[in-house]
Amino acid sequence: MTQVSFATHEVLNQSPPFEDVDLFALDRPLAEAVAANGGASAYKELSEFGQHWGSAAMAARGRVANENTPKLRTFDSRGVRRDEVEFHPAYHELMARSAHAGIHNSTWTALGKPAGGAAEVVRAAKFYMAAQVETGHLCPVTMTRASVAALAAQPDLLSKTMPVIATRAYDPTFAPWWTKRGMTLGMGMTEKQGGTDVRSNQTRASRDGDAYRITGHKWFMSAPMCDAFLVLAQADEGLTCFFMPRFKPDGSVNALQFQRLKDKLGNRSNASSEVEFADTYAERVGDEGKGIRTIIQMVQLTRQDCAIASAGLMRSGLAHALHHARHRSVFQKHL
Template sequence: MAFKPQTNLETHKVFNQPEPREALPLWDLDAPLRAAIERMAPAHTAHVAGFAETIGSAESVAQGRAANRYPPELKTFDRAGRRIDEVEFHPAYHDLMRKGLEAGYSSLAWTTGQAGGHVAHAAMVYLLTQVEPGSCCPMTMTYAAIPALASSPELSARWRPGLLSARYDPASLPAAEKAGLTIGMAMTEKQGGSDLRANQTRAERDGAGYRLTGHKWFCSAPMSDAFLALAQTNEGLTCFLVPRWQPDGTRNAIQLMRLKDKLGNRANASAEIEYHGAWAELLGEPGRGVSTIIEMVHHTRLDTAMAPAGLMRRALSEAAYWTRNRMAFSAPLVDQPLMQAVLADLTLDWLGAFAIGLRVAQAFDSASDSERAFARLAVALAKYWSNKRCPGFVVEAMECVGGSGYVEDGPMPWLYREAPLNAIWEGSGNIVCLDVLRTIRKQPEALDALAAELTLARGTDRAFDAALDATLSRYASGVADAEARQFTERLALLLQASLLLRHGDQLAASAFIRTRLDGDWGRTYGTLPEGIDAARLVAMI
């Protein structure tokens, strides 16, 4: 039986303190999510709703807290001194992994044959991020590895069934002996970071395979069954698949040197690793490693574009719950005009991040050349801008909760620690903005596709039309590298505004354009201009 906490204490009576939320109504209270799935992926509505119920349950929320409170531990040796290079996770992490994989987090987009698979996947990213984003990493990598493996059909044929099995099998065994598989990534090195061509890891041919020697500064999900890795060959930087077990059933020569002591994403075991003659198989063509692995990066970027919308949603929902259930100055805190302005302002950024993330996912679902070109450009816009907004957004939401928001008992501290991650992962801000310029210079059809998308909203709002015309005019002669951030920001805001105008609440769209595009805004949240119905915006949370 459940025991109610004591509220009549010896020194005072406990009141005006909202009850802690054990479960999260992730589907029922998120009208934009419900509307978007019905419009963009109707065949998956029941599935996404069911996943929202599972992952928002009291059990899953408690598991998310536990997975962050008890981070993974590196076990380099067994008790007899034999090298094992294993990572031990709290049971809560395994439970969340099982719920995600068995719901098709990494496989749904590739297996159902129904339209909207990538949209449904992105919605699952959005939902799980609100509960425990650390478990998302290995599932995101596995999802994104599928198109990269296609560059080697024979290799794909062997690995694809296990990767798409929708089964979670955490056992440390050769791939052929497992019910389900995951794949990680090991790209960056100490001396290069995002400059992948500075990589020094070497690959030497060994019969049908290769032997890799070198280090990797960041290895995502080191307990994966295999990793996509870059190494130098005589032909240049090349992509390889490195399994954790060799074909003869022995452990591969992959040593986990340490787990990164990260600011956030604590449930996920990011590692620094070394290859000591690790056996690997060629993936793609020799010397074309970047172009091979970039297909994986392209799909992981979808998830890094969607994750900040999930973090924003959870932070905003916590702020709204607190302010609706707490009195201040003889009135509900949510009804105080200045608090209402802050919450309304935050709502606009959440809606924009959500809309652009799912629109990119919709483009991933399409086979048309124009949509593929649009996706190449738009995923970078969404990743850059939504993640730039996320840390400040979470801080403001934390401040709405006050001192209680700064205490580890609640979710705000881990949301705050998580907020900067996706801006760094898979290309930090400068890299992404330079990728935007590289895309439009090499693939002008991508900018044409974006322009066509933006034009769909013409004639619905004068301020939007003026902002679009001004942007097209300003950059008609090209964009210098030093302007890449400003250019990327402007395109992202225009795309968000266009989507809100066509598919969102018109009040929200008008307020978004007036503040984000037309300049009628201050420099902090809560500085909305006169005439905006803040109460109705807050009602959308």
Template structure:
């Protein structure tokens, strides 16, 4: 493709100019067909039966009108209407129609319920792949989808609530109307854990739950209430028996408003399409989920599932970032030839694709473990894998978004280009549901409380023993580091780093693409010192690696 020369000024009497050597918008491509890393994961981890549906949905998510909805949902963020025009308290959050359309799309596809409603071989892998495709449209509205999905195991702890709520929570439809939950056929679930004084230390929560004949009355506040127009929220509060978990509806069963006045919406750097509120609880009705004093245990499965979705969502962010970079480099010319044909740009693009390859492999392997939680080894692998994966993938995504944005040059930071939004959204998953230190400490907690998790992890890595000297050496170093208990907390991040890298390397070695495995090992395990993007060693098949992410292929 050759660049067209600018037209002479005389050809344009109004003094304007022709636009040339600019990249056309990326749309109309199939997000699944062009993503070889995802397709490999789907086939390898047991969801090959879902490929026709994923091909269909990949085409849907590539449509121009779907992409535009993501832009509109961010251009017109939610607005809080605390009172109506006559002064009545209504506590309603209004969203742009594009946000509601994306919610309807995601829920109609079963992203919130499919593996629970139709469990089976590869169900979680198939759902993870579809969620990954959907998240590339826009990440903010995925928050209530994830919370609704993740709430199911926790709600099952109260059989009476489960019978009443789960059929509507699992319904493949979306009802955004502001009315009592008994009148609706489809419900969404949010959560409010964080308080001003505690943050991630939920045991410091001060909200009090007082038992009554009909349930509990909650008095206190929540610093972050995610998606405040959900129909109910899982919350932690101090009951007489200790910190406990409650389902708090937005409307009471008699049709009256539950006293949950919204104080304000957070003005966030990213995730702007999704409302996050501060809320007071003025004797709000709630129902106990699990036992009194066992609130953390009740909520832990929901937290594990939301962290798993953080892995998938951040991987999706990486995918959308690299696909934009490859698309741009395939069209943009500089110094006489396309960017994608220039060796240094090839180094950067291949490196960004390698990051995605590792993220997708780890996410899909954990989805497979989730599909087999009845097996003790897989349950243990999932316990450590969600902590490691959430830490590593989400931590790597902001820099990945920045490097992809830089590939577009000045256009990359302009809001009309999706890369600017990807960069703003990238830190969210790394901070929410347990920031980096919390996740690294959770890795140590898992290793300390359940030593068997390390045995399951080691057994997984052992499948690649002898496959490559670099991987063998890295696994040996990891075992030595884990055996050294001195200053373990101080070294928690370093340990999490190595747990992630060795597992990703193992999964890629076990995969079908030798060029990806060789390059990942050489750049992540074979280089000394810090690894900066675009510093891959020589002799690697970077062109075939880039081709695995090219939206024009597939």
């Protein structure tokens, strides 16, 4: 038999994968920033986090979660509404790891007060490193941690939800939030006629005893498998913030009717929905007419995380470029 030579397929001069690295130890500016903000005692915790998130296994989860995008299951096989989104196990794994590290809640005490100390900077460092691996799942993670700032406007609701928000468990089961080991929260503001200009919201809220019924739509509501959403709607006194759970207090499914998922250019592991509300159960958060003032507490914390994650993505681009330049030779010299 003729021996086949694979010499032309020998792979030379390619940089090795940038994997199995400690994303914290490699990043001196990050360590210095953490120290400058009082977080030096968290080095060991952050280095363990950096090694875990810098592993080849986590990189694979990030890739797989984006290749296998979420699927909306509007109805079951018999035509009954389901309104559930199915995610690849890799996405659930990323969510579980972030929850385990407390990225969704560690800046708050169990009562929903600011944790103080270095909690903000330590959590920000984790968010920054996780963003270098997979940003889509960080959407419900940032929204959950930020929701506490808005829920503070309704102390009775905060004290009910905080025991479930404050755990480090990720519980993806589709069940009433008060029965779960952990919960996630999202937000619904943007409508077709206005995202920046939320005062133009047309969705209406009418009183129903102590609660409200919401009718209208949201044009961009991400992470639709969250257990509850903070939603803006027009009540008698003006734009108001509401807590809209996936299940009503009697345990039946609440009317959040997902129309479709966005076909996004990026952020693909994360589902972003278009949703209709039809007499949907909700509880008021803060005073009627103070909706923007209430929800902006949540929005601004998510936007802070947008900046942190964007910096993380830039850091990742730089680290990959340096790594490649160190290993790649051109004209007998390293790049």
